[in-house]
Amino acid sequence: MxxxxxxxxxxxxxxxxxxxxxxxxxxxxxxxxxxFKNSLGQQEADFINCTAWRKPAENIAVYCKKGSLIGVTGRIHNSHYQNEEGKKVYNTEIIADTVTFLDRKKVEA
Incomplete structure (x- = not known):
């Protein structure tokens, strides 16, 4: 799975x-x-690449911006290609099946 x-x-x-x-x-x-926090008591984060397709992609582009909190359900996708030097480059990303917007919409007066 x-x-x-x-x-x-x-x-x-x-x-x-x-x-x-x-x-x-x-x-x-x-x-x-x-x-968990590191030995200095600081919260750390992982930075994870994701790709969304079709309607979820369009919704993200319209309703989200830098800092938006979202939930992603999907699958891990691995790929590779050869760069200009002929070296194999590996890529891992998440392919989003569903995206949930978790921020409350701010009402401006």
Whole structure:
């Protein structure tokens, strides 16, 4: 079973892209707090790359910004490619199946 559940904050404003076939996607990085503090008593975080597709991607682009708290349910995806020097580069990311917005919407007067 390949299932991941994350809650974290966006590290930058999301940017919406489209494939040549017109499918929407957004790449984002989540700062996910660890469940423990380091030896200095500081909270640390992991920075995890995620990709959302289609309608969830469009919703993220419209409703989220840097610092937004979201929940992601998805799967781990590993890939690799050869760079210009011929060296194999490995990439691990989360492919989001569902995204939940966890911030309360602020009402401006």
């Amino acid at each position: 390949n299932k991941v559940v994350l809650i974290g904050r966006l590290t930058k404003d999301p940017e919406l892209y489209y494939t040549k076939q017109g499918i929407a996607y957004v790449r984002l990085r989540l700062a996910v707090s660890r469940s």
